[in-house]
Amino acid sequence: MPVIQNPKNNPSMSNQETWQLRLYVAGETLKSATALRNLRQYCETHLKGLYTIEVIDLLVQPQLAEGDQILAIPTLVRKVPEPIRKIIGDLSNEEKVLVGLNIVPLLKNT
Amino acid sequence: MAVKTKITQPKPKALQKSLTGVSGFDEITFGGLPAGRPSLICGEAGSGKTLFAMEFLVHGAMEFNEPGVFVAFEEKANELAINVSSLGFDVNKLVAQNKLRIDYIHIDRSEIEETGEYDLEGLFIRLGHAIDSIGAKRVVLDTIENLFSGLDNKAILRAELRRLFQWLKEKKVTALITGEKGEGTLTREGLEEYVSDCVIVLDHRVANQISTRRLRIIKYRGSVHGTNEYPFLIDNDGISVLPVTSLKLQGKVLTDRVGTGIVTLDAMLGGKGIYRGSSMLVTGTAGTGKTSIATSFANETCKKNERCLYFAFEESADQVVRNMLSIGLDLNKHIKKGLLLFHAARPTMYGLEMHLVQITKLIREFKPQTVVIDPITNLVTVGSQTEVQSILNRLLDYLQVSGITAVFTGLTPTGNAGDQNDETVASLVDTWIHVKDIEMNGERNRGLYIMKSRGIKHSNQVREFIITDNGLVLQDVYLGAEGVLTGSAREAHKLQLEAERQMQQETIGKNERELKRKEKELELKIQALKAEFETLKDNLTATYNDEASRKKISDSKNQDLLRYRSETVAGNSKPKK
Numbered sequence: 001m002p003v004i005q006n007p008k009n010n011p012s013m014s015n016q017e018t019w020q021l022r023l024y025v026a027g028e029t030l031k032s033a034t035a036l037r038n039l040r041q042y043c044e045t046h047l048k049g050l051y052t053i054e055v056i057d058l059l060v061q062p063q064l065a066e067g068d069q070i071l072a073i074p075t076l077v078r079k080v081p082e083p084i085r086k087i088i089g090d091l092s093n094e095e096k097v098l099v100g101l102n103i104v105p106l107l108k109n110t
Numbered sequence: 111m112a113v114k115t116k117i118t119q120p121k122p123k124a125l126q127k128s129l130t131g132v133s134g135f136d137e138i139t140f141g142g143l144p145a146g147r148p149s150l151i152c153g154e155a156g157s158g159k160t161l162f163a164m165e166f167l168v169h170g171a172m173e174f175n176e177p178g179v180f181v182a183f184e185e186k187a188n189e190l191a192i193n194v195s196s197l198g199f200d201v202n203k204l205v206a207q208n209k210l211r212i213d214y215i216h217i218d219r220s221e222i223e224e225t226g227e228y229d230l231e232g233l234f235i236r237l238g239h240a241i242d243s244i245g246a247k248r249v250v251l252d253t254i255e256n257l258f259s260g261l262d263n264k265a266i267l268r269a270e271l272r273r274l275f276q277w278l279k280e281k282k283v284t285a286l287i288t289g290e291k292g293e294g295t296l297t298r299e300g301l302e303e304y305v306s307d308c309v310i311v312l313d314h315r316v317a318n319q320i321s322t323r324r325l326r327i328i329k330y331r332g333s334v335h336g337t338n339e340y341p342f343l344i345d346n347d348g349i350s351v352l353p354v355t356s357l358k359l360q361g362k363v364l365t366d367r368v369g370t371g372i373v374t375l376d377a378m379l380g381g382k383g384i385y386r387g388s389s390m391l392v393t394g395t396a397g398t399g400k401t402s403i404a405t406s407f408a409n410e411t412c413k414k415n416e417r418c419l420y421f422a423f424e425e426s427a428d429q430v431v432r433n434m435l436s437i438g439l440d441l442n443k444h445i446k447k448g449l450l451l452f453h454a455a456r457p458t459m460y461g462l463e464m465h466l467v468q469i470t471k472l473i474r475e476f477k478p479q480t481v482v483i484d485p486i487t488n489l490v491t492v493g494s495q496t497e498v499q500s501i502l503n504r505l506l507d508y509l510q511v512s513g514i515t516a517v518f519t520g521l522t523p524t525g526n527a528g529d530q531n532d533e534t535v536a537s538l539v540d541t542w543i544h545v546k547d548i549e550m551n552g553e554r555n556r557g558l559y560i561m562k563s564r565g566i567k568h569s570n571q572v573r574e575f576i577i578t579d580n581g582l583v584l585q586d587v588y589l590g591a592e593g594v595l596t597g598s599a600r601e602a603h604k605l606q607l608e609a610e611r612q613m614q615q616e617t618i619g620k621n622e623r624e625l626k627r628k629e630k631e632l633e634l635k636i637q638a639l640k641a642e643f644e645t646l647k648d649n650l651t652a653t654y655n656d657e658a659s660r661k662k663i664s665d666s667k668n669q670d671l672l673r674y675r676s677e678t679v680a681g682n683s684k685p686k687k
Contacts, residue, residue, distance in 0.1 A: 026231040034226075058232060062239035065232050069216050072261070073231035088261075089226035100223030 019043075019051040020080040021101075024065070026058045026073045031090045035074040038091040046103050076101075125332040128176070128248070128284040131169025132162060133471075134351030138336035139327060143308055148275045148285035150305040152297045153312030158323060158344055159288040160185070161194065162312070163250040165348050166286055168199045170248045171209035176284075178248035179240045180212045183256035187212040197348045208244045213237075217260030224262050230270040234277060241283060249278060249285040255299045275304050296328070307331045313339070322461035325351055341463030343471065352467045363387070368480075368515055371410030372403065374584035375543075378560055378569040384541050385565065386479075389506055389516040391486075391536055394545035398556050399577050400519035401425075403543070404482045405434045405441065406582055407517045412444035416479035419472060420452045423488040427452030438580045451476050457488045462501050465489060470508055481509060486518040486535060499535070506538050540564040545575055548596050555596035558584060574600065 023039060025032035036055060043051045058065050058073070068077050072088040078101050087100040127141030136142045143149045143166070151159050167178035182190055190212060191201040204210035213236060241249065254271070261267055278285045287305055289297030296302045302309055309328040314321055324339040342351040369376050369383040370390075376383045384390050390407070392400045401424075411418040422430055430452065431441045444450035453472055457465070473481065489498055509516045520535060522544075536542050542561040547554050558575040560568045573584040574596045587596050595603050 024232060026235055031227050031229070058235040062235045065236040065239065066213065070232035070236070071215065071217065071230055071257070072228040072233075073235075074228060075232060084221060085223070086221050087223040087225060089224050089228040092226035096223060096225040100225070 018080065019047050019078065019101075020054070021051055022054045022056060022068070022077045022079055024056050024058060024068070024070045024073060024075045024077065029073075032074045034090040034092065035076065038094075038097070039076060042091075042094060042097055042103075046098065078102075127333070129169070129174055130166045131173055132165050132349050132351065133347075134340070134342070135325070135349070138340060138351060139330065140334060143284055143286065144330070144333065145284050146279065146282045147307040148278050148287055148305045149308035149310065150287050150289055150297070150301055151310045151312065152289040152291055152302070154291045154314055157291075157312040157314045158342075158349060159312055160190075160252050161197070161344060162310075162349055163252050163286050163288055164190070164194050164199065164201075165197075167210060167248055167250055168194075168201070168204065171204050176247035177209045177244045178211075178250065179237070179244070179246045180210065180250045180252065181237060181240070181254075182212060182214045182252055183217070184253055185214070187214045197346065199348075211240050211244050211246065213240050217256065219260050222260065228263075228266065230257075230267075230274070233270075234274065238281070241281060247283055249281075249283045250288070251285065252288045253290055254287055255289055255297065255301065258299050271301070272304050308333075312342075317461065320458060320461045322463050324463075341461070341467055343464055343467040345471075350467055350471050352463070352470060364513055369410050370403070371406035371408075371413075372582045372584065374573070375403075375558075375582075378571075378573065378584065379541070379563055380567040384515070384563065386515050387510055387513040388540035388564070389509065389518065389538070390541040390543065391518045391520055391539040392543045392545065393520040393522050393536070394556075395522055395547055398545035398547060399575060399582070400521070400545060401430070401484055402434070402437055402577055402582055403545075404484050404517050404519050405430065405439055406437075408450060408480065408482050409434075409439050409441065409444070411480040411515075412441075412447070412449040415449065417448075417476060418444075418450050418480040418482065419476050419478040420450060420482045420484070421469060422452060422454040422484055423457045424485060426454045430454075436579070437577055437582065451478070462489055462497055466501050466505055469505060473508075473512065473514065478514060480515045480517065482517045482519075484517075484519045485521050487520045487522075499538075502535055503538060536561070541566070548574075550596065551599045553597050553599075557587065557596065 021039065021043070023032075023036060025035070036053075039053060043053065056064055058070065064070075068075070068084075068086075070077075074088070074090065076087040076091060076097075078085040078087075085100055085102065087097055091097050126145035127139070127143065128145040129136050129142040151162055153159050164180065167180055170176040170178050180190070185193065191205075194201055201210060201212070205212060215233070215236070237249070240246065254274075257267055257271075258264065275285075275287075287301060289299075289301045292298035292300070296309065296311060306329070308330045311326050311328055313324040313326065315324060316322075323342050323344065325342050326339045327335045327337065340351050342349055364385060364387040366386050367382040367384065368386050370379070392403045394400050405420075408418045408420055420427075420430070425433070427445075431445070434441055441450060445452070451472075453468075455465075455468070460468070469481075469483075486502065489501070506516065516539075518535065518539065541563040544559050544561050546557045546559065548557045549555075556575040556577075557572045559572055560570075572587055574587045576583045576585060585600075587600065
């Protein structure tokens with residue numbers, strides 16, 4: 001499987017590649033809710049149709065925390081494309097999130 | 111009233127403690143770490159924090175039935191297992207038995223981006239899960255400060271750490287948090303602010319190019335604890351802390367005596383040697399046979415089927431064994447039997463305190479009846495005078511409390527016993543023997559004195575100390591008009607005396623013979639005189655007899671004559687009547 005560093009340089013790949021995002025939360029907290037809302041909004045804007053979001057509640061599945069080395073809540077993990085990236089916090093800063101996930105804003109390019 | 115209640119109250123609420131199993135540490139804390147509370151252990155890199163923490167968990171899991179969780183922020187689980195396996199801890203086995211759990215928490219700054227508010231609930235959940243999965247009673251966080259290098263938001267971190275320690279308390283686990291020493295603070299991030307129940311500092315100091323590890327308990331809420339710096343040792347069995355400064359003068363006293371292995375020396379010591387459990391110091395200048403005295407003591411101990419531990423700080427074990435063969439002591443057979451154990455080390459190998467830790471540790475393991483330290487003065491090279499004295503004081507106390515007979519040798523720079531620098535040692539020991547060089551007539555001989563021997567009637571005389579092929583001998587020195595005679599001078603004196611005695615004997619013989627001859631002569635004379643006398647007597651008797659017979663004859667003749675005469679007269683005139 002080819003590793004895609006930057007979908008912008010390889011637009012054809014973006015069709016095949018699905019962004020697998022995982023959001024770790026711990027119960028229904030304000031921060032988690034904010035983070036999820038923010039994430040959904042960014043993905044709709046920049047990765048429409050190319051992403052999946054998996055929300056993991058560690059209160060329900062605490063054993064999953066170890067696998068992705070989760071310390072902070074909420075943590076957003078980009079599993080695919082590799083390499084793994086993590087963004088912690090309520091994702092309130094859009095620019096930082098996009099840089100962190102290595103997503104180049106579509107609006108600016110088109 | 112208020113005071114009264116205060117005095118009576120604390121007892122039922124006494125702080126629960128959790129034994130660490132770290133040798134010596136539980137003694138100085140009177141029971142270990144505060145149970146159900148977090149404790150902080152801090153120190154520089156390489157001071158033994160992680161090891162201490164691991165020992166705490168392993169002993170807990172193996173000996174006290176308290177499973178533990180090790181949260182590693184620095185080393186991976188398998189690295190950690192390998193690192194401590196050298197100490198004989200089989201971490202993997204404990205993990206398989208669910209007695210131990212190692213959680214490696216990795217924070218890679220490069221793959222983490224921070225945006226907005228967050229908390230460390232994930233860490234709490236992981237920890238909680240780990241604790242619950244094995245029912246852990248002990249938790250180690252090593253080193254939690256790594257979080258600070260991985261995450262930017264210090265304010266959040268500090269708040270979360272405070273919450274974490276509170277949470278650990280609520281979880282009722284005994285937690286040990288390690289922290290790296292910071293500039294001017296105990297830990298780099300000031301963890302001591304949060305963990306305030308018990309703070310332990312490990313130190314690694316270098317003095318005279320020798321490093322010594324030390325441990326100190328800075329605070330321990332709700333408990334008495336030793337406040338000193340205690341040296342500790344990390345060796346094959348992990349950490350041993352030495353809690354000896356608390357020793358008091360209350361050792362038990364033994365009254366039976368042990369021989370020194372030199373019959374003549376025993377004779378000087380009231381005929382029976384020194385008390386068991388007492389200490390003997392043998393001092394002397396180089397080459398006076400101190401080691402020989404010490405080894406013959408060791409030999410004597412082993413001959414009685416008792417164990418002897420021999421610390422050689424100058425020679426290796428093989429060297430001592432070989433050298434002692436020359437005076438007829440076969441130490442090898444004792445070594446083979448396991449009665450004699452040599453521990454040879456360079457004094458500079460580690461600090462003085464470390465030596466003490468090492469010595470006490472070996473004594474605990476080997477349980478000897480006699481300990482020989484040869485020489486004790488070599489230790490001075492690694493410490494100052496006062497240090498040496500305090501260490502020896504502690505060592506002697508330890509030995510006495512354990513009822514172990516101790517023999518030390520000490521090198522004195524000058525021949526004078528009075529002004530030597532190990533006087534300090536000498537005041538501590540019970541028996542002090544000094545071997546002195548006596549230089550005379552172009553040769554050097556050894557004179558042995560007993561400087562003191564507490565509670566034992568001992569000889570005040572100087573004896574000549576002779577090392578022969580068959581062991582050590584003490585001989586009376588000659589005290590004559592010429593002063594003290596030793597060595598060949600003494601032999602010469604002996605010969606001279608012998609010659610004089612022989613000459614005297616000859617003279618006596620001659621006189622005796624003369625007397626006998628005289629006696630014979632006189633006897634002969636007496637016989638001659640007797641013979642003369644006999645002849646004379648015979649002659650005289652003969653003369654006397656002649657005279658008598660002649661008289662007889664003449665008497666009878668006269669009778670005849672008379673008769674004749676009267677007959678003629680009667681014829682003439684008729685009888686008169």
